[in-house]
Amino acid sequence: MGGAVQAEEGVDPRLATVVVTGNKASEAEQARAELDKVAGSVRVIDNKEVERGRAQNAEDVLAYQPGVFAQATSGTGANKISIRGSGLNTFYQGYVMGIKFLYDGMPISGPGGTQEDMLNMAAVDYTEVLYGANAFAHTALSLGGAINFVTHTGYTSPGARVRLDVGSFGYRKQELSYGGVSGDSDYFVAVLHNERDGFQDDTPNRGKDFIANFGHAFSPKLDTRLIVRYREEKLLNGSTLTKEQIEHDPTHNRLLSDRRKNGTTLISSKTTYTFDDDSKLEVGLGYNNYPLHNGWRYAATAQDWHSTDLNTVIRYLRTGDRLFGLPSDTTLTFSDTRLIDGDVTGYRQSDWVKVRHTDYTGSRDTVFALGNELQLDDQYWLSTGLSLINIDRTARIQYSITPNTSTFPDNVSYNDWHVAPRIGLRYQLSPEVQLFGNVSRSIDPPVTWQHGSTANPYLRPLDPQKGTTVEFGVRGSAGIFDGSLAIYRSWITDELLTVVISPATPTSDAVTANANASDTIHQGIEAGLDTRLWESSRGDSIVLRQAYTFNDFYYRNDDEFGDNELPSLPRHYYQAELQYRHSQGFYAGISVRSASSYYVDYANTLKAPSYTIWGAKVGYDDPGERWSVYLDARNLTDENYVTAANTAYDLKGVDSPNFYAGDGFGVYAGVSYRFE
Helix, strand or coil, rough: CCCCCCCCCCCCHHHHCCCCCCCCCCCHHHHHHHCCCCCEEEEEEEEEEEEEECCCCCCHHCCCCCCEEEEEEECCCCCEEECCCCCCCCCCCCCCCCCCCEEEEEEEEEECCEHHHHHHCCCCEEEECHHHHHHHCCCCCCCCCCEEEEECCCCCCCCCEEEEEEEEHHEEEEEEEEEEEECCCEEEEEEEEECCCCCCCCCEEEEEEEEEEEEEEEECCEEEEEEEEEEEEEEECCCCCCCHHHHHHCCCCCCEEEEEEEEEEEEEEEEEEECCCCCEEEEEEEEEEEEEEEECCCCEEEEEEEEEEEEEEEEEEEEEEEEECCCEEEEEEEEEEEEEEEEEEEECCCCEEEEEEEEECEEEEEEEEEEEEECCCEEEEEEEEEEEEEEEEEEEEEEEECCHHHHHCEEEEEEEEEEEEEEEEEEEEEEEEEEEEEEEEEEECCCCHHHHCCCCCCCCCCEEEEEEEEEEEEEEEEECCCEEEEEEEEEEEECEEEEEECCCCCCCCCCEEEEECEEEEEEEEEEEEEEEECCHHHHCEEEEEEEEEEEEEEECCCCCCCCCCCCCCCCCEEEEEEEEECCCCEEEEEEEEEECEEEEEECCEEEEEEEEEEEEEEEEEEECCCCCEEEECCCCCCCCCEEEEEEEEECCCCCCEEEEEECCCCCEEEEEEEEC
């Protein structure tokens, strides 16, 4: 109130009490404030915003995030996800490369890759997107950085809640959760079931999840949390088509491709001990088991995968120190992801004869990271970091029905150390505006199966992908505007690229090859802007939300392809939503998503077509936070478009079945209710 509190006559003014009330910041808002301390691009996505429409897959969750390309294929959890061109063409029914994925700070990405069925983001409170080396805190050294999904707790989702969703193409989703707090403990449990008949013919998918999150504070200094995730999934994927087929009959399914997971299990715990001298120790342990039966009904060669990871993360954080007489915070982290049991066995579908068995057990990624945040003065902060990564890869073909007559080996084993430094600077231009810049090194190890699985009787030696990235940007708010802008350039050596030599047919599996490329460049612009176009005195508003990404990825004087563009991602990608919100909970809006054309082969002879699709949404959120309802219409003009594509070597301009069809016009509706 701008001055001293006047005490009543005869009352000691030291006893006067002023009570200040206000809304406590949500967990997502607190995470956003913490990530604003990173000298680089970061984003926080509140799942409450996502659930104001269809929340089916990563395409829905990661929408409107500049620099992030996330597109679903077959309308399932299979999504092509790329940040700054990470793993831009390492694509197999949604398998994601070049990004480290985590749940609650514990990795689900390991030496064998990422279990993509867990990318349905079930029971997530908010999502952190950390671009490139800005994911240093999670010891993520990949070009794309990290995406961390944070599970609901008894504090963020109290009471019983039920949510039901239905929609086009047989979409159905049911969710039941219950959370609460009891003394020094909190708990949250959820069960989910999802179904979809599919846009393309014969593409049903079914899945069910169980999530449990338990926390307990033993004392003000010691607390722990245990999280369990379990998912079963069975689906038929939509096949790739030619451009002509997508234009005239996008629901056609050229061939059947199936995948089944009988129970992916993630168990993680995190214990924190806080010392008296402004320091704390975090110890995280994780167990990830993700079996996969690929092609168990229709493929020429059925594949039986087994993968079990053990994860260890130990982090020591110290704040309030002085370095060179300046305020200093230091973090020391050790992380280890170890494939304790991993293999793949191929069976000939016609008679179930074993054709090949490859073992990957023992592969691991171990990182030691030291980071420091030094406050130079009231406006400048210097961030420095140094990571050491030890990459151990073991791949052995232990059985093959056909002999290896190639020049490639049937055994690959190596143990390499790499150094990845980082330096960044933040400048607080004003209380609302921050400038940042950084230089960093990225290291992307090949995942085990990139060396080879069941297609060939040999393995391909591969080197880790290395890159140096420079980034500059600004984030903040001014008047009616709130947004961010980042410009980056990455010099990459040994980029891990995949080529589809021949697409799958009804009688043969797809033939692909992985290799290290010659030198490449990844550079681009990431811009996000929210504009309050109108706001009434009672809180009604009209907001325009925009996200634009410019991708410029190309070879540097390649012997065969010169300076050709790298295929598989649109050069320009734009998303926008114009939404009206009433102070009492009603909202309505229209949206647009537009992508430019892009090449699908390294020789730059054939392009995926550009597209623009429109959407509309209307809904209501009870101000008392008891219930909500939405209606979400997608692809209003029923556009036939390509949502993602394979990458080929040289198509010589000839149309080929390398394109995934996007969903046609669809309407989705949902309702949720929370019981007291």
